[in-house]
Amino acid sequence: MRDYISSLARVIPPSGIRRFFDLAEQMENVISLGVGEPDYATPWHICDAAISSIEQGHTSYTSNRGMEPLRLELARFLYNHYQLEYDPDKEMIITNGVSEALDISIRSIVDPGDEVLLVDPIYVSYAPCITLAGGVPVPVPCLAKDRFRLTPEQLNEKITPKTKALVMNFPNNPTGGVMRKEHIKAVADIVTDHDLVIFSDEVYAELTYEGTHVATASIDDLRNRTITLGGFSKAFAMTGWRIGYLCAPREITDAALKIHQYVALSAPTMSQHAALEALRHGNDAMREMIDEYYVRRNLFVDGLNRIGLSCHLPEGAFYAFPSVENTGLSDVEFAERLITEYQVAVVPGSVFGEGGINHVRCAYAVSRADLGIAIDRMGEFIKEL
Amino acid sequence: MDKTDSLLLGLLEKDCTTPVHELAVMLEVPETEIVNRKRILEEKGIINRYSAVINWEETDRDMVYAIIDLKVTPEHEHGYDRIAEKISWFSQVQSLFLKTGTHDLQLVVKGESMHEIAAFVAEHIAPMDQVHETVTHIIMKTYKQNGIVYHEREKGKRLPFSF
Known part of the structure; x- marks a missing residue:
């Protein structure tokens, strides 16, 4: 029989955590810091809006772009929170999570052979999506000494005549690093001089702890070349609803819309109703969750440093990214032994790119009590090494 | 009130036994500042007591709670204040609202x-001169008290790993 699998599907690597997943499944009493989603259930009034939409018979497709009231409300939200002005009729698409938004936007921009820069470490989906579009992912290191920000020096070093775009995800998964206004300004000229497109995944925007999030498209004239990607999963605890969005200048949105209408048609209708309710009335619950993440972050990072795992104070998202270098173990060995011997699940940093080597990602989206137990177990583990 | 006081009150309201050093770490301020802030909040009457929230339904001791609504004639110059003060004196009264x-x-x-x-x-509230109607509601089951949800359904299980 012929080998039917496409060469593109063959070259993309399998998930780097499959083995850990299997290990965790066999264990009891595991405290998982390996989960990239909130530990809160979606607020009840948001669930109710979706249930009510189903009861009222809103179970058909919506327009490809997404329901008009949702786009209007989102435009208002983006303006009020980040001073971003997007035309809800021409510059916005509601998508199946940010995952779809990043896939269709990459496929709208990237031609075979194009080089696409991406900050490293970075969320795992970008490089495979670039590869699937025929592009070449080129990591740009974001170093611990720079608090995992993108610097102009590192960016300049990787640009070639083939470079077409730059992918950034700040607040960053897995490091928790953020780009403040001055940091975006510092790379803006380089991006403009080389006429690059920016994919800016800002799904963790609301989870910025000191000061407020600065949207990439709000800086200078970057709006014309930026695709802003966002979603409801993290701030509103709605991961399972699969609802996100893409905002970009009309030309780009039109191209992405063509792909969206063929591969997805529209985002789930009930999820769109839930998202509308989240934008209209979800702010208080969201602020409560964010305050809780803030105190957990402080408690957890203090604990990590106390037991000897050096960790910078992440300024956003809900991840701590400590170095495990001084344990003498690689990040993979550390994570594997920690879950096997002490039943604490963390994700090896190398899964997120070379820049993650010798680090582990710990999500502090678990209760304070569990964070305390996790720190105790990790401390015991390090002592025994 | 600044952001730190606001967060401190929120943390204490959830768990007033949280040690000072832990509060200091969580709020990124020195321990002495936590002590000072608590003292000032106590002095201002913002923090009034550090107490436990008890679900008596789970004990073997019988405890009955009731909500009692009153229609009251306000007094000249005192309005509702004097009658409210008088009712507050009874130890059976846990809370009182206008x-x-x-x-x-x-x-x-x-x-x-x-x-x-x-x-x-019958013996203490109804006979008061200013009280001209009482409606007593017995609490049958407590679902939520002081921000704590009792009888919570089991949450959906999260995957042990996700990106």
């Missing part, structure tokens, strides 16, 4: 039996 709507005052009363609550209303 409210809008069909009734004026609302009491939350604790007793060891329905009989005890009935006797309290």
Whole structure:
């Protein structure tokens, strides 16, 4: 029989955590810091809006772009929170999570052979999506000494005549690093001089702890070349609803819309109703969750440093990214032994790119009590090494 | 009130036994500052007591709570204040509110039996000159108290790993 699998599907690597997943499944009493989603259930009034939409018979497709009231409300939200002005009729698409938004936007921009820069470490989906579009992912290191920000020096070093775009995800998964206004300004000229497109995944925007999030498209004239990607999963605890969005200048949105209408048609209708309710009335619950993440972050990072795992104070998202270098173990060995011997699940940093080597990602989206137990177990583990 | 005070109050309201050093770490301030802030909040009457939230339904001790609505005639120059003060003196009265709507005052009363609550209303509250109507509601089941949800359904299970 012929080998039917496409060469593109063959070259993309399998998930780097499959083995850990299997290990965790066999264990009891595991405290998982390996989960990239909130530990809160979606607020009840948001669930109710979706249930009510189903009861009222809103179970058909919506327009490809997404329901008009949702786009209007989102435009208002983006303006009020980040001073971003997007035309809800021409510059916005509601998508199946940010995952779809990043896939269709990459496929709208990237031609075979194009080089696409991406900050490293970075969320795992970008490089495979670039590869699937025929592009070449080129990591740009974001170093611990720079608090995992993108610097102009590192960016300049990787640009070639083939470079077409730059992918950034700040607040960053897995490091928790953020780009403040001055940091975006510092790379803006380089991006403009080389006429690059920016994919800016800002799904963790609301989870910025000191000061407020600065949207990439709000800086200078970057709006014309930026695709802003966002979603409801993290701030509103709605991961399972699969609802996100893409905002970009009309030309780009039109191209992405063509792909969206063929591969997805529209985002789930009930999820769109839930998202509308989240934008209209979800702010208080969201602020409560964010305050809780803030105190957990402080408690957890203090604990990590106390037991000897050096960790910078992440300024956003809900991840701590400590170095495990001084344990003498690689990040993979550390994570594997920690879950096997002490039943604490963390994700090896190398899964997120070379820049993650010798680090582990710990999500502090678990209760304070569990964070305390996790720190105790990790401390015991390090002592025994 | 600044952001730190606001967060501190929120943390104490959830768990007033949280040690000072832990509060200091969580709020990124020195321990002495936590001590000072707590003292000032206590002095201002913002923090009034550090107490436990008890779900008596789970104990073997009988405890009955009732909400009692009162229609009251306000007094010249004192309005509702003097009658409210008088009602507050009773140890059975856990909370007392002046409210809008069909009734004026609302009491939350604790007793060891329905009989005890009935006797309290009949002997102490109803006979007061200014009280001209009482409506007693016995609490049958507590679903949420002081921000704590009792009888919570089991949450959906998260995957042990996700990106």
